[in-house]
Amino acid sequence: MNSRERMDTAMRLGVPDRVPVMCQLALGHYFLHAGLDAIEIWHGTHAFAEALVRLQQRYGFDGILINLPGRDPEWRKAVAKIETRGEERVITWKNGWYTEVPSDDNPHVYQADGTRYFPLFDEIDPDELFYVEPHDLSSITHPYSWGFSGERAEPGAAFFPPWHYDTIREVVRRVGGEVSVHGEIFSPFAQFMELLDYTSGLMALVDDPEKVKACLDRLADGAIELGRGQARAGAHAVLISSAFAGAGLISRDHYAQFVLPYERKVIDGIHAEHDIPIYTHTCGAIGDRLDLMEATHTQGIDTLDPPPLGTVDLAEAVAQTKGRMFIKGNLDPVNTVLFGSVDDVRAAARGRLEIAAPGGGYILSTACSVSPAAPPANIMVLREAAETWGRYDSTPR
Amino acid sequence: MTDLAELAQHLIDGHDADVARLTRDALDEGRAPAAILEQGLIAGMQVVGERFRDNIIFVPEVLVAARAMKAGLAHLEPVLAACGIEPIGTYVIGTVKGDIHDIGKNLVGMMLKGAGFRVIDLGVNTPLAKFQAAIEEHRPDIVGMSALLTTTMGQMKVNIESFRAAGLFDRLRVMVGGAAVSEDYAESIGAHAYGADAPSSVAKARSLLAELKAARA
Numbered sequence A: 001m002n003s004r005e006r007m008d009t010a011m012r013l014g015v016p017d018r019v020p021v022m023c024q025l026a027l028g029h030y031f032l033h034a035g036l037d038a039i040e041i042w043h044g045t046h047a048f049a050e051a052l053v054r055l056q057q058r059y060g061f062d063g064i065l066i067n068l069p070g071r072d073p074e075w076r077k078a079v080a081k082i083e084t085r086g087e088e089r090v091i092t093w094k095n096g097w098y099t100e101v102p103s104d105d106n107p108h109v110y111q112a113d114g115t116r117y118f119p120l121f122d123e124i125d126p127d128e129l130f131y132v133e134p135h136d137l138s139s140i141t142h143p144y145s146w147g148f149s150g151e152r153a154e155p156g157a158a159f160f161p162p163w164h165y166d167t168i169r170e171v172v173r174r175v176g177g178e179v180s181v182h183g184e185i186f187s188p189f190a191q192f193m194e195l196l197d198y199t200s201g202l203m204a205l206v207d208d209p210e211k212v213k214a215c216l217d218r219l220a221d222g223a224i225e226l227g228r229g230q231a232r233a234g235a236h237a238v239l240i241s242s243a244f245a246g247a248g249l250i251s252r253d254h255y256a257q258f259v260l261p262y263e264r265k266v267i268d269g270i271h272a273e274h275d276i277p278i279y280t281h282t283c284g285a286i287g288d289r290l291d292l293m294e295a296t297h298t299q300g301i302d303t304l305d306p307p308p309l310g311t312v313d314l315a316e317a318v319a320q321t322k323g324r325m326f327i328k329g330n331l332d333p334v335n336t337v338l339f340g341s342v343d344d345v346r347a348a349a350r351g352r353l354e355i356a357a358p359g360g361g362y363i364l365s366t367a368c369s370v371s372p373a374a375p376p377a378n379i380m381v382l383r384e385a386a387e388t389w390g391r392y393d394s395t396p397r
Numbered sequence B: 001m002t003d004l005a006e007l008a009q010h011l012i013d014g015h016d017a018d019v020a021r022l023t024r025d026a027l028d029e030g031r032a033p034a035a036i037l038e039q040g041l042i043a044g045m046q047v048v049g050e051r052f053r054d055n056i057i058f059v060p061e062v063l064v065a066a067r068a069m070k071a072g073l074a075h076l077e078p079v080l081a082a083c084g085i086e087p088i089g090t091y092v093i094g095t096v097k098g099d100i101h102d103i104g105k106n107l108v109g110m111m112l113k114g115a116g117f118r119v120i121d122l123g124v125n126t127p128l129a130k131f132q133a134a135i136e137e138h139r140p141d142i143v144g145m146s147a148l149l150t151t152t153m154g155q156m157k158v159n160i161e162s163f164r165a166a167g168l169f170d171r172l173r174v175m176v177g178g179a180a181v182s183e184d185y186a187e188s189i190g191a192h193a194y195g196a197d198a199p200s201s202v203a204k205a206r207s208l209l210a211e212l213k214a215a216r217a
Helices: A004-013 A027-033 A040-045 A043-059 A162-175 A188-196 A196-206 A207-234 A250-269 A291-295 A315-319 A332-340 A341-358 A376-389 B002-011 B018-029 B033-053 B061-081 B105-116 B128-138 B154-165 B184-189 B198-217
Strands: A061-067 A079-085 A089-091 A098-102 A107-112 A182-185 A237-241 A278-280 A300-303 A324-331 B089-097 B115-120 B144-147 B173-177 B194-196
Touching: A004 A182, A004 A237, A027 A040, A027 A043, A027 B198, A040 A043, A040 A089, A040 A098, A043 A061, A043 A162, A061 A162, A107 A188, A162 A182, A162 A207, A182 A188, A182 A207, A188 A196, A188 A207, A188 A250, A196 A207, A196 B061, A207 A250, A237 A250, A250 A278, A250 A300, A250 B033, A291 A315, A315 A324, A315 A341, A315 B128, A324 B061, A332 A341, A332 A376, A341 A376, B002 B018, B002 B033, B002 B061, B018 B033, B018 B061, B033 B105, B033 B198, B061 B089, B061 B105, B089 B105, B089 B128, B089 B198, B105 B144, B105 B198, B128 B144, B128 B154, B144 B154, B144 B198, B154 B173, B173 B198, B184 B194, B194 B198
Parallel strands: A061 A182, A182 A237, A237 A278, A278 A300, A300 A324, B089 B115, B089 B144, B144 B173, B173 B194
Antiparallel strands: A079 A089, A089 A098, A098 A107
16 A cells, blocks of 8 residues: 555545554745755745655655645746845845745745735625635735736636646656645635734624625635646645634634635535545644534544644544544644654654554644654654554554 | 713623723713723723633634724823823733734733733834833833744744843843743743733733732832
8 A cells, every 4th residue: 555545545534554644844844854945945836846745755754735836937037136134035026025035934925115915804895806825926915916917817717827736736746646645725714814814804703794704605616616726736635724713713603604614615616526535724722613624524634733732632533523534633743743852752643543543534643734943853753653553454564 | 971881891892983982972071081991991801801711702702892992092091191090010012023923912912901001012023122122112011922933932032031131030021922832831931921812911911010019119
């Protein structure tokens, strides 16, 4: 059984030869550890694909999450200059905007006056929305345009440029026969939060819930189109990034109103054309809403942050979801993987495997992303732990 | 006569226009500014804090309540200042350099205002020099630093070491908080307190303030 088959079996709730291992790596982790230039990784399709494959192979992961879109191959034409300011490099674009590129974290885009652009809620016409890609080179724009082209991206089938899927195509071409390759889409709720800035987005839920719902409905259409496009490009699974849907921010009632129906629409919409696993990444405190997450029709739950970062007791989560959704995660990415020793990580991984592996449907992973500065040795030990304590067959180790 | 309990209730419900109107009406009627503050705005925010702590309300409801409080304070603060009514303490707050996340920091800041602190909000991506300048200018009792990311939480340690080296800890206290921060981490970098969430941050700020005032007495 190769990695791709192992992952696919686990995601479809079967029992593979052993528990698969696959973590989402923070983009800063690629910057620090892939041996490639951060500007190239963030802005270039090929460099990011290379970084993804390098670290998948180094850590022995069974899957790769492609958590940046493909890039416009002509992106350098929009650059006015690249310079170093203190510890960061700064790209100044020809329109006067600039991007600060830290060595270990996501770049941030600023307007010429030093502020970040967010439209006001009052300025939003739901009919103009289709999809919000916060990792686009120009960050948030409204009405939406890709990069610094200034050309409005019209809602509909042609919204996503052909190069948007290039990273998936390249990774699938290179390792897709052996390794499970996953695309990522932002949930409608996450898109809405990114569009407005988080504070304004959250207040909008109270101020004008019906308008918010109209926005979410449109953003779901874009997410469906993107998920289908990723599947057509060869992705074997799709992750829905839904970082703002935990109890640290919103109530169960708000989840039921603003998250559940739209994530269900997205999942059903992709499944109408593609039979691929779709799972959901929601950070922090989700222990009180696993039932609502299941009602979105998601096939798996990523993260499952344990205390103190979240509220998930793995044994309870397994009891609640076994046989209906796969589970990926529950290793504390900060207190164990970032700050702990190799022995700490090994012991924590063993504990996760003992609880969640029996019966299949478990993927060993950190809860949230692996931190940029997490020691590589702490990540490599996960594969070893799965080989040691996560086997289902009698194959010699 | 304006009902200050009604004012508090509008604040709890996030009705900013009503809070502004009732605050203005109360002032026009000659009500004592301190009474409007304490029985109206602070009383309302106290309830908001308790409901948030008990998971009865969540961040969106707290944000709109805080916006309502701000609408009331816009009318009240100039009068309070003119009357010589002092805040209970001064709190400088900011998200550390490299980090642009601000929901947690904003919630803490708003609840501190609701508890009677003067809050100087330095915003996000705040370099050490900006904290130092704010300490020099505003002479705060407490400095609060927030970081969501594991990449930026280390900046808290850098800042705290700088404050210590400058001999500031005889007159101010430092609190830290944020998603990746823990009590153990706060202790390891020499912070005086860790705020797990907005309500507990306010409680700890009050405690630190009492400690400082006792030391000064």
